[in-house]
Amino acid sequence: MIKDAKFVISNSNPGNCPKPDRAEIAFIGRSNVGKSSLINSITDKKGLAKTSQKPGKTQLINHFMIDDRWYLVDLPGYGFAKVNKKVKDGWEIMISTYLKKRENLCGICILIDSRLPPQLIDLEFILWCATEGVPAVLVFTKADKQSKNKTNQNVQAFLRKLENYVEEAPQYFVTSAENATGKAELVEFLEELVKEYESGTLNG
Template sequence: MQITNAEFYKSVYKYEDCPRLQQPEVAFSGRSNVGKSSLINRLTRQKKLARTSNTPGRTQCLNYFNVDDKFYLVDLPGYGFANVPQKVKDDWAELIDTYLNYRENLIGVVQIIDSRHKPTKDDKMMVEWLQASGLSYLIAATKVDKISNNKKAKQKKLIYKELNLIEEDNFTFFSAQTGEGSREVYEYLDFLLQLANKDRG
């Protein structure tokens, strides 16, 4: 896949405000401050497409990005952020849950975790839901440039164990700094779009 153009389309705070679209959608999910925006910016080759912030919880809605008029990349609110009112967290959870369960345009999820650490309780819950849903997903373990090559194998083994992954599961390490893992994510997006086009045909 070669992304030549990506642009912001719309922010959605309530599920009923999701746009009516013909193109498929791929959701990008992960806990707050995991590097989701940086990953999106790296993939689209635009430094400021998705706003990055050192303040967890910056993404508070579904952010839609039009990618080459082929599909929409949907940036979900980061989960697991404690320093917001419970009502806000509940609203985020409801928005994410409703979108993932009922959005017919959704064809897959890129689930983002931090390669440096053991998957969190929220990471586990999210992956368990994906595994039960039958929805296609890719695990992207970010910030891999922060760990040594010797530790990568150890971290991958830990991640697979904690998330109950098997060898056939889609997994890649990723670095927004070096670009490592970009090819694997592009290939996954290509795979999803080919399936979607086949189903439409």
């Protein structure tokens, strides 16, 4: 369970991130996937991450300190944001540099809208992570927006499609920021990742 969460810093340069002296887990997904809402839900802090109806609200790397122990990082969304190509290319370089070079990153959560059929942009991003060796899990969002059956169908369709891209599908969670579906399981998983990282650091 997360007891405390506070905003630390926003920046556009991965080199200016806080000192990599503790575990870090990043959240990323297509624009408007419900990333900020989910971060606010799992931390029990309503206004922690800024939510917006307009895609592309998050344009910086945002660090939040969790329980004075680890960082949760909110990364800019990919795709659909109404920004010019130069800005978009800049984001992509920033995100890929961060994901490949951040030494204390122990995992990323790739958020996927459970209401939609498989989206190429998500599949390609998961493939990129697998190719670059970035450890990832999938977090399906907005499960409250349709029946459980429909959510399950969409999740299975996505996983089947993903078989064409990667050898082994990542672990996945089905969540809703509105009614806390999957929240306890996801938080427990994040805390396990942090524990693993800490024991590795101590033993290393």
